[in-house]
Amino acid sequence: MKPVRFAMGLILGLLGPLAAGEIYARYRSPSDINLYLGDLSPLHGPFKPDPALGADYQSFETLRADYKPRLEELDAFRSPRPAWLWFGNSFVQAPGMLGDTSQAEMPDRLMVYLRRNE
Numbered sequence: 001m002k003p004v005r006f007a008m009g010l011i012l013g014l015l016g017p018l019a020a021g022e023i024y025a026r027y028r029s030p031s032d033i034n035l036y037l038g039d040l041s042p043l044h045g046p047f048k049p050d051p052a053l054g055a056d057y058q059s060f061e062t063l064r065a066d067y068k069p070r071l072e073e074l075d076a077f078r079s080p081r082p083a084w085l086w087f088g089n090s091f092v093q094a095p096g097m098l099g100d101t102s103q104a105e106m107p108d109r110l111m112v113y114l115r116r117n118e
Contacts, residue, residue, distance in 0.1 A: 074112060083111070
């Protein structure tokens, strides 16, 4: 009888907290995890979950509306040459670093930087 009681106590001791956590997460989830719930998230707005990556991406229509001035500025770069779009940290965008080195090596390509401070 003692081993049966021990097994039942062990099972209840493990499953009880897991069940309580699951119930809490489903019915009173913390607001900071709503971003990661995908279609189950109660949040609404311009961000939509990506089915492959699981990350939230903005719809293109909203992106176009939010960044209209910057997109109009970049539209001036229309060119028949192939273009590379650079974004990232200072290793890419700082003068003399990866972006400038690539431009020097491939002058036939147009290099466009997002948020480059010059």
